[in-house]
Amino acid sequence: MKTGSGATQLLLFDRPSGNVQALFDDPAFASNKNAPVHRWVPWIAGFSREFVRSAIEQYLQKKGTVLDPFAGVGTTLVEAVLAGHNVIGFEINPYAAFACRTKLTAYRLKVHVVEEGIKRFRQFYEDAMRGSYTPQSVPPPGFKTRSAFYSQKVLQKVLTVQDFIASQKENELPDVFRLAFASTMVTYSNYSYEPSLTRRSVVGRDDIEDFPVGEVIISKLWEMAHDIQWVSEQLNGSERTPQVFNESFFESWRKLPASSIDLLLTSPPYLNNYHYNRNTRPHLYWLGLVQGTSDLKRLEEQNFGKFW
8 A cells, every 4th residue: 555645546566577556546436437337326335447457457367257245336247247257246235236237237238229218218208297297106115214305396206207117128228227217316315425325404405396307317328328338349249147146145155166266356345334224225215125124124234334
């Protein structure tokens, strides 16, 4: 570890040659926020894609299988797939596992299918906003907050979005729309990350009375469509069969055949007191991944951190 000028650099020592290579000087891993596919999902615990890429290049010169036992939203697995490898990941948080799996499989969609889906959504949403549309979707009944998570105006728009997503049937396309919603849903809520999820009013911010929900989701979808096309070009027709288990690696590692892993690369869990359940609770409920507090009990027991 080398520090200087207010920045921190992680150095990789090439033992045979004695060379030292600076992998990154971005301790917050902000570059991930602008990188294709990685930018789909904001995640508090960053993990440098540059570090992952460098480690893969150094330690896995031929095609193999990369394991991340604590996969998060898939930084390791995405980079390994782009480098031409098979991947296996374990992740206990259902939302993170869903995001990871969607990022790894969405490239199978033809980009024109995604683009046509975005256009259909835009038309559906704009028609609903111009008329007196009554959404059929309802908020998840088990999701309770101290104050309204969405204002009435925003909630009407969110439920309209849910109606459209529920009508989509094409393979991975509904998951792309669900992830576009989930990755933006806190932005137009009365909550924010400071860095832990809390009410906007608690940190001196005004509640959100209204917001261009559809426009924000459409912008995210076009970003995702661009990246899907990019990944397809990178893979050049080759097929990948990523495996992402929404399970604890400590309990399920025996699923892996002996000598089946060529490289294990991860950002392991650590006692950062970051409450992952609390901070992904809106996503878990609104995506239908949990129904009530009892569903969270086992996940709560598996997490290291509790409160910020």
